[in-house]
Amino acid sequence: MLNLVSRALLALTAVSAALAGAYFIADGDRTGVVLLAFLALAAFVGGLSTAGNAVHDLAPTVAADAPPPGRTAMSSAVPTGSGWPLAAAVSLTVLAVGAVIGVPVVLAGLLLLLVATAGWFARAWSEHPSWTPPVRQRVSSRLLAPIGLPVGGFLLAALIAVSMSRVLLAIPADAAWVVAGLAAAAIFAACYWVASRPRLGSSVIVALSVLAATSMVGAGIAGAVGGERRFEPHEEEEHPLVISAKEIKFNTDTITVKAGKDVHLEFVNEDEETFHNVAVYDGSGPDSKPVFNGEGFAGDDERSYEFKAPPPGSYSFVCDFHPNMKGTLVSEG
Ligand SMILES: [Cu+2]
Known part of the structure; x- marks a missing residue:
């Protein structure tokens, strides 16, 4: 049995649900839709809980000289x-x-x-x-x-x-x-x-x-x-090595790497339309063997090189296009 309050609340449910739908179609803004949906939910719960025979919100009309109503005692046990x-x-x-x-x-x-x-x-x-x-x-x-x-x-x-x-x-x-x-x-x-x-x-x-x-x-x-606490990484994060070349020169003459570890080398070629690369050799003489040859490319551009650091020792790094661009790569054990 629906009384006045529950009818009003259920009507509010329908209106706010319809508004939520219309708002979603018209605007798509999540906050407004959620608020209207919650209003609909709250009105629905309110409507359900006030519905039923137990809640009369309109007092019955009683004649002024009517006898007092009889009351029936509850016969079954009161629910806990x-x-x-x-x-x-x-x-x-x-x-x-x-x-x-x-x-x-x-x-x-x-x-x-x-x-x-x-x-x-x-x-x-x-x-x-x-x-x-x-x-x-x-x-x-x-x-x-x-x-x-x-x-x-x-x-x-x-x-x-x-x-x-x-x-x-x-x-x-x-x-x-x-x-x-x-x-x-x-x-x-x-x-x-x-x-x-x-x-x-x-x-x-x-x-x-x-x-x-x-x-x-x-x-x-x-x-x-x-939020989660800050987690310490188990291994120190490897910062990428950055080398740049400008006016046919490297910006550094020494690179240090850790032997056996993966090396991540960022090479920035700032010389427009000039080819450079970074290559690592096991010596500086003409019969030295390459450890790594990075891809050559024209500036102004940059590349990421990845290679495995050689066994501990002193190596040379050069530009294969310009033999005078060179430095020392130290592999630490
Ligand atoms: Cu070069």
């Missing part, structure tokens, strides 16, 4: 509290935060919302008269055991892995293993505590799980926003 509305609220928050941070967080929020909605629905159904032991048995054996448990387990593992990895990547390396150890111990202790109390109500477990998931997702988001 449920953690699912809390879970749904948390997933909506994650969804909203995702609008700022990015697509992966939005997807995580949607997934959480799906789980919370399913849980909430199941909880509401379990309080309905149609929920009888045979129905419960059927749902449990056809739905919960084959689908719910594996999917739930996977989602839980993914949530822990993704959130924790964001945190561990954001904090200093020395602190990371301590935090990882503490988190593992906390998860273990919490599971032990729950397992050792078989009479613990399901709403307590759900509330605890939501609390844990919220802190974990929150910490993960904080870690993701903080």
Whole structure:
């Protein structure tokens, strides 16, 4: 039964969804579309939650001299509290935060919302008269055991892995293993505590799980926003050697390389329409053997040369086009 408030909210849903679509087609601006889509979502959730017989927003007309209405006492047991509305609220928050941070967080929020909605629905159904032991048995054996448990387990593992990895990547390396150890111990202790109390109500477990998931997702988001710490490369990064040639001269007469390592040589030929190259020989005499011959090219241009540094020793580098352009290449062991 739709009352006035829910009708207004559902109308707002339709209008804002249509506006979001129109805005996307007209402008394509992501921010505006996301805002309108969230307005539609919020109005939809509001419309759904205010719909139903329980919420009357218009008071019935009663004659001034009418007798007081009789009230019926509730005969069945009052349902206990449920953690699912809390879970749904948390997933909506994650969804909203995702609008700022990015697509992966939005997807995580949607997934959480799906789980919370399913849980909430199941909880509401379990309080309905149609929920009888045979129905419960059927749902449990056809739905919960084959689908719910594996999917739930996977989602839980993914949530822990993704959130924790964001945190561990954001904090200093020395602190990371301590935090990882503490988190593992906390998860273990919490599971032990729950397992050792078989009479613990399901709403307590759900509330605890939501609390844990919220802190974990929150910490993960904080870690993701903080960004990864700077990683030190294992090997010192090789800066490329740069040599230039100008007016038939190299700008340097000594190059130092590390024996056996890959050499990355940037050669800049600044002489217009004059051919130069860089070649490395194992000596300076006429019978010296080449170690590397870079491709010759006319300036003004540049080339990247790659070659393996020769065994330790002193070598010469020259321009094959101009024998007077020369220098010494030292290969350090
Ligand atoms: Cu030259």
